[in-house]
Amino acid sequence: MRTLLDLVLPASCAGCGRAGAGWCAKCDAALAGPPVRVWPRTDPGVPCWALAPYAGPVRRAVLAAKERGRRDLAEPLGAALAGGLAELRSARRPLVLVPAPSRVVAARRRGGDPVLRSARVATRWLPDSRVVSLLRMGPGVRDSVGLTPAERARNLGGRVTTAPGRVADWGIPPNAEVVVIDDVLTTGATARESVHALGLMGLPTRGVLVTCAA
Incomplete structure (x- = not known):
């Protein structure tokens, strides 16, 4: 179907x-640079890195993937994540990517989770890496658009949890380097x-890498 549409309406x-x-x-050049360290207003307690600012073509691509169903963008966005992770990872440790959680209703509306799709693409470029979808968004979480930093913190407080099971049940080795992956970092x-929920599970997080930071 996508090929047929491209013949009728050329891809843009x-x-x-x-x-x-x-x-x-x-x-694509906007995502080609090394990851930049960022300090969100709400400190997650681990280093945070971004591939680009939340502006220009990167912002438009993230919104297209998230709000307009552009599943094809998982490839370039995932490849960019892989490049950033290659810069940051410890080469001798297995790498585990944990996508940040999204609201169930939002993922359903978008036809899936674009962050998860990009993370899966990233692992294809990185040896000894895998995606583990451990994080869940609990009920009662509102859309964060338009909320102040304090309102965002209250909105999410205690509502991010992990999937049932122990770390060993998910096949995560003890020396794994765990990185939380997301598309946009705003308040943190x-x-x-996410980092707190993983810590309660007994899984320390190495850092957070996002496509762009506001």
Whole structure:
């Protein structure tokens, strides 16, 4: 179906709108640099890194993947995550990517979780790595758009949990390097609750890597 649509309506770049490709080389350059350390207002207690600011073509690509069903963007966004992780990881340790949780209703509306799709693409580029979907968003969490940092913290407080089971049940080795992956870092509330939930499970987090930071 996608091939047929491309014949009728040529693909346009999610970053700049240029016809001919879903993600052009010029926009891809916005994700080509090394990860940059960022300090969100709500400290998750571990280092946070971003591939780019939440602006320009990267912002438009994240929104297209999240709100407009552009599943094709999982490939370039996942490859960019892999590049950032290759810069940050300890080469001798297995790498475990844990996608940040999303609300069930939001994931259903989007036809799946774009962060999970990108994380899976990233592991294809990285040796000795895997994705483990451990985090869950509990009931009662509102859409965070328009909330202040304090409201975001209250909205998420105690509502991020982990899937049932022990660390060993998920096949995570004791020396694994665990990184939380997300698309956008705003106040840091989701990152903090994610790191906290993993810690309660007995799984220390090495850091947080996001596609872009606001």
